[in-house]
Amino acid sequence: MNRLTLLGTPLNGLYEVTRQLLGDERGFFTRLFCAEELAAHGFHAPIAQVNHSYTQRRGTIRGVHFQHPPHAETKLVSCLRGRVFDVAVDLRHGSATFLRWHAIELSAQRHNSLLIPPGFAHGFQTLEDDCEMLYLHSAPHVAAAEGGLRPTDDRLAITWPLAVTACSERDRSHPALTSAFTGLTV
Template sequence: MTRFTIHELPLSGLKVVERQNLADPRGFLSRMFCAEELATAGWTAPICQINLTRTIQKGTVRGMHYQHPPHAEMKLVNCLRGAVLDVAVDLRSGSPTFLHWHAEHLSADNRRSMLIPEGFAHGFQALTDDCELLYFHSAAHAHGSEGALSALDPRLSIQWPLEITEMSERDRLHPRLTDQFTGLIL
C-alpha cells in the first residue's frame, strides 16, 4: 500500500508529496519518508541531515537558500505545525524554467510536503504564528557552499501573500540577481 500521492508541479523535478494517514480512534500514523516510494518522485540519495525549524511570528520570511555543487541537495520539506507558503526557485543553468518560482501551501492539516530537487533555492513565509517545519536533506550542510538570493528581488517577483513582519538581517542582505548569474551547473 502506498503512503504517498505524488503530484508533478510546473517546474521540472519539483513535486508535492501528500502523506496518507492511517487513522483509528486512537489517532493516526503518518509516514514521513520512504526511500523506496519516494524514489519514483526523484529522491535517489540517502538522508544525510534532518532539521527542524520553528518560526514564531506570522508573516516571517526565511530564505531563499541553496547549496552550490558539489554540495547541492534535495530537500523534502514538511509542515508539522501551523501553515506556510513554501517557495522554490529554479536555479539550474540551461533550464527552460530558470529563475521561475513555484509556491505551495503546506500545513499540519493538509499533510503536503514539497520535494525540492538539487539546483533550487528554497524559502517560505509563515502564514500562522508558531510554525514548525521538518526538513530531510540529501547532503549535509556545507558552510562554504552556501548560496542565497534575496526573497525580495524584483527579478524574481515572489508574491508573498502577507506583509513581511520579520526577516533575519542575514536574509535581508542576500544579494539581488545580476546578469552575471547564469545558474548552477549540476
Template sequence: MSLSRFATTDLPLAGLKLIERQNLGDSRGFLSRMFCAEELAAAGWAKPVAQINLTMTARKGTVRGMHFQHPPHSEMKLVNCIRGAVWDVAVDLRADSSTYLKWHAEELSADNRRSLLIPEGFAHGFQTLTGDCELLYLHSVPYVPGAEGALNSQDAALGINWPLEITEMSERDRRHPYLTEEFTGLTP
C-alpha cells in the same frame, strides 16, 4: 501488495513535486509516514537522507530564504510542515532549465499533510501563514558552510508574490544579493 503512503503530483517546474502523506488512523489517532526511500524513489529521491533539520518560526508573516548550496554540494530537500502553515517557495536555479529563475509555491500545513520535494539546483524559502510554525527538513547532503548560497527573497527580478505583509526577516536574509548579470545559474 504494499499500500502507497504518498500521493505525488508533478508541479510546473521540472523535478519539483508535491507529496501528500496518507494517514492510517482510527479512534486513537493516526500514523503518517514522513519518508520512505523506496516509495519516494519514484518521485526522484535517489540518495540517502544525510541530514534532518527542524525549524520553528514564531511570528506570522515571517519570511526565511531563499537558500541553496552550490555544486557539488547541491541538495534535494523534502520539506514538511508539522505545526502551523507556511507558503513554501522553490526557485529553479538550474542554468540549463527551461524554467530557469521561475518560482512555484504551495501551502504546506500540519492539517493538509503536504510536503514539497525540491530537487537539486533550487533555492528554497517560505513565509509563515500562522504563528509558531515548525518545519521538518530532510536533506540529501549535509550542510556545507562554504557551499552556501542565497538570493534576496524580495528581488523584483524573481517576482515572488508573498501572500502576507512581511512582518519579520533576519538581517542576514535581508542582505542576500539581488540577481545580477554575474549570476548565471547552477550547473552540476
C-alpha cells in the same frame, strides 16, 4: 502499497507530496519518508541530515537558500505545526524554467510536503504564528557552499501572501540577481 502520492508542478523535478493518513479514535499515523517511493522522483541518496525549525511570528520569511554544487541537495520539506507559503526557485543552468518559482501551502492539516531537487533554492513565509518545519536533506550542510537569494528580489518577483513581519539581516542582505547569474550546473 504506496503511502505517498507525488504531484508534479510547473517546475520539472519539483513535486508536492501528499501523505496517506490512517486514523481512528486514537489519532492518526502517516509516513513522512519512504526511500523506495521517493527514489523514482529524484530522492536517490540516503538522508544525510534532518533539520527542524520553529518560527514564532506570522508573516516571517526564512530563506531563500541553496547549496552550490557539488554540495547541491535534494530536500523533502514538511510543516508539522501551523501553515506556511513554501517556495522553490529553479536555479538550474539551462532549465526551461530558470528563475521561475512555485509555491504551495504546506500545513499540519494538509499532511503534505515539497520534494525539492538539487539546483533549487527554498524559502517560506509563515501564514500563522508558531510554525514548525521538518527538513530531510540528501547531503550535509556545507557552510562554504551556502547560497541565498534576497526574498524581495525584483527579478524573482515572489508574491509573498502577507506583509513581511520578520526576515533575518542575512536574508535581506543577499545581493540582487543580475544578468551575470546564469544558474547552477548540477
